[in-house]
Amino acid sequence: MADTPNNPVDTQVRRASVEERLGALELEQARLRQELISLSGELRLPGLFLTLDAAGTSALLAADAVQEVVRLVELEPLPGAPPHVAGTFIYRGNPAVAVDLAVLLGVTRQPELDAHLVICKGARPVAVLVDRVRDLVEAPTLVEGTPDGTVTLPWDRTGLMAGLCRTPEGVRPLLRVSAVLVGSEGA
Structure with a gap:
C-alpha cells in the first residue's frame, strides 16, 4: 500500500522530519545570532518574551x-x-x-x-x-556568554538554551521551543 497524506505512518515520519528541521533551524539561528553579537557587540531580539521560573532559575520564552x-x-x-x-x-x-x-x-x-x-x-x-x-520582557538584548565570561547555567547542558539575553533583571537563558516540543514526543 502506497503512503498517502492521510496514512498515519507517513504523517509520523513527516512530523519527525519537520521537527528535526525546525530544531536544526533554531540551532542555526542561534549560531547566526552569536555571530552577529561578535560583529556588533549585541543584538536586540524583536518582540515580547515571557519570563518563566523553573528549577530555581528564570528563562525567556518567545x-x-x-x-x-x-x-x-x-x-x-x-x-x-x-x-x-x-x-x-x-x-x-x-x-x-x-x-x-x-x-x-x-x-x-x-x-x-x-x-x-x-x-x-x-x-x-x-x-x-x-x-x-512572571512577566513580559520587550526586545531583550542577546549577549555572548555570561557577565563573568563563563556559562554555568543548568539550561546550557540540556539543549534547551538558544542563547543568553540581558533583561532589566539580569542575564536569562532563551528557551528553544522545539527542544521542549520534541521532548514531548516520548509521550
Whole structure:
C-alpha cells in the first residue's frame, strides 16, 4: 500500500522530519545570532518574551510561541512516558501533554499548586509546566556568554538554551521551543 497524506505512518515520519528541521533551524539561528553579537557587540531580539521560573532559575520564552498560560490542573500520569512528561490533561476539549521544565533541567520536585502550564502553539497541545510565569520582557538584548565570561547555567547542558539575553533583571537563558516540543514526543 502506497503512503498517502492521510496514512498515519507517513504523517509520523513527516512530523519527525519537520521537527528535526525546525530544531536544526533554531540551532542555526542561534549560531547566526552569536555571530552577529561578535560583529556588533549585541543584538536586540524583536518582540515580547515571557519570563518563566523553573528549577530555581528564570528563562525567556518567545511570546509568539505561546497560545495561553493557565494555572496547573490535575494531570493524569502517562504510563511508560519519560520522567519529564508530567502527564496529560484536557485542554479545550483536546488531550494535551505536559512537559515539566524542571525535570528536563534535572531537578526532581513536586510542583506547587500555584504552578503554571504554558500552552505552546502547535499541531497538538503541548504545555510546559513551570513554577510560575512572571512577566513580559520587550526586545531583550542577546549577549555572548555570561557577565563573568563563563556559562554555568543548568539550561546550557540540556539543549534547551538558544542563547543568553540581558533583561532589566539580569542575564536569562532563551528557551528553544522545539527542544521542549520534541521532548514531548516520548509521550
